[in-house]
Amino acid sequence: MKSFVRDTLLRQRARLHELDALLSAPDVVDSMERFKTLSREHADASTVVEVFNRYLRREADLASATEMLADADMADMAREEIDSAQADMAQLDTELQQLLLPKDPDDERNAFVEIRAGTGGDESALFAGDLARLYTRYAERQGWQVETVSESPSELGGYKEVVLRVSGAGAYGRLRFES
Structure with missing residues (x-):
């Protein structure tokens, strides 16, 4: 050292x-x-x-x-x-x-995760739903809290659009480059 x-x-x-x-x-x-x-x-x-x-x-x-x-x-x-x-x-x-x-002072802030279904109809809406569940589970494993701010469900169970608010220590720092 x-x-x-x-x-x-x-x-x-x-x-x-x-x-x-x-x-x-x-x-x-x-x-x-x-x-x-x-x-x-x-x-x-x-x-x-x-x-x-x-x-x-x-x-x-x-x-x-x-x-x-x-x-x-x-x-x-x-x-x-x-x-x-x-x-x-x-x-x-x-x-x-x-x-x-x-450390970047913004790393400790809360984050918003916006997921929108792209072109592809119902399949892309189902993928958006899977993606929302993935981020929700990841956040829960990190000890963060997830709140659904807005959602627009599709007919088959996915989302046309969903906005999640992820709050907890280091949420923004970990999620900032997700796109």
């Missing part, structure tokens, strides 16, 4: 402890807007710090396995542990770099 990434993660861990103290302060609890902002920052920071702590644990495992290489009886087990720790650390390093990328 690069030193500036490690420094950033250490600062993030310190900020998480600071946020814990701030969230328990009585003046923050009285201001709902400030409490909401700090809670969001705390949630983001805790995700990053959790992955960073796993990285540090695997780094410590790697160091102890390297020390065990000197013992002939434990050398094979130490090599396996070293390989496993290095693979885990590489994966966690990639995950940490992705978590540190700046």
Whole structure:
């Protein structure tokens, strides 16, 4: 891991402890807007710090396995542990770099999904119905709420047009490029 990434993660861990103290302060609890902002920052920071702590644990495992290489009886087990720790650390390093990328503020917004049947008559209306069910199930698996804003059903059970409102954390960020 690069030193500036490690420094950033250490600062993030310190900020998480600071946020814990701030969230328990009585003046923050009285201001709902400030409490909401700090809670969001705390949630983001805790995700990053959790992955960073796993990285540090695997780094410590790697160091102890390297020390065990000197013992002939434990050398094979130490090599396996070293390989496993290095693979885990590489994966966690990639995950940490992705978590540190700046986020688009619009990603947390709600989304509207508009589905319209194209040319093709009843078959396209049935496909639009299947597509609406697909997005609804996907949203439910993500823990989002789906509300049908408007619908125009066809005679055979599909939709000529349906508009869904998907609300939940990260809905717009995940659905923005669907077309």
